[in-house]
Every structure is written in structure tokens, then in C-alpha cells.
Amino acid sequence: KQEVTQIPAALSVPEGENLVLNCSFTDSAIYNLQWFRQDPGKGLTSLLLIQSSQREQTSGRLNASLDKSSGRSTLYIAASQPGDSATYLCATSGGSYIPTFGRGTSLIVHP
């Protein structure tokens, strides 16, 4: 059964830093990997979806990469801002078609 791990569980950085969030998965036979953002008490907002055939996807200050062979994905946030403070989750979709979610990384960007 797929297991998705996100390390660290929590991260606090000063505004302006470039930062990397990690997502690792045990079964490399995935179809895609999706990154989400969740603000406290709210639903998940889709950030980026990377298909298994892709290496990376970019949206604004966000860049997500995927290395299937090593079972890893990273979310790079450039020039972080206080408004980026949220929990970031990754999820893989594989043969069962049902996504497997990580527990998330809670990010605080302080002014």
C-alpha cells in the first residue's frame, strides 16, 4: 500500500526566503502527484498537478518537481511571503485511482 510522507511536519521561515517542501512516496508506480494548499479551517486548494511523464510544473512563484524513480517530489516556493503561510499537502494517484495523501507540512512565513 502506498505511503506518502512529508518532512518536515512544520517549518517557520522569515519573509523573502526561497524554500523547499518535500514529499516522498513508497510506490513509484504512480500516475500523477498533486500539491495542495490548505488554510486553517478550510478546504484544500489545488496548486499543481504533475503527470508521471513530467519532471516539473510551474505556477507563478511555485515550482514542483517529480522524480518517480527515487519516490520524491519537491515544492519550491520562491521569495516567500506571509500570505504563503498554510499547510501544504501532496497526494499521489496510482493503480487504485484513489489518491493517497501525506500529512502535510505546516508553513509559517513571518514578516
Added chain:
Amino acid sequence: DVKVTQSSRYLVKRTGEKVFLECVQDMDHENMFWYRQDPGLGLRLIYFSYDVKMKEKGDIPEGYSVSREKKERFSLILESASTNQTSMYLCASSLQELDEQFFGPGTRLTVL
């Protein structure tokens, strides 16, 4: 933009009550999902549906049932609410299998 809406943001119910949580999506998506999210446990799939009147059990279906009579609407039913069903409930939809998932705003349910 895809929009997924949920009937309530906050709900307080008493033990033993029958509870209905409704989810509606406006983009003609085939698949719909119900999750619950608890601190330390992450997101857990309760039920999903890949077509009208079709449903499949997720990881934790006990104590829940679902209904999908129309493509755009997916209801989660707690037949007899219990305190251990106090949680954040999240609905999601996707166009087809393996497509991007879109989530609703969530319903925070408290069972007293």
C-alpha cells in the same frame, strides 16, 4: 473555474441524530469523494462515486452511507451520529479517474 460547494460550514448535532452533508459540483465531473480530516490522522477516504448511483467504500466507511442520485450532487449520511464522528468533512470531485481533484470548503461537524 470548478466550484465545489458544501451545504454547511459548521454543524452541531446531538448523538443519535441522522445527519446529511451535501456536496454539489458545477463542472460535470464524473468522480466525487468524501473525506474526513482529523489532527494527526490526515485525510481519510470515506466513500467515493464514479458515476450516478454508483458508490465505492473508502478506508473508513463504517457508520456512514452515501447517495448520488444526480451527477452533480453527492450526499454523505450519518445514520446515527456519534461523538467520534466529530470531524472536518471534505468533499472533492474530479473529471475522471486520475484527474486533478477539486475540494469544497469543508464542513466542521460537532456531535455532542
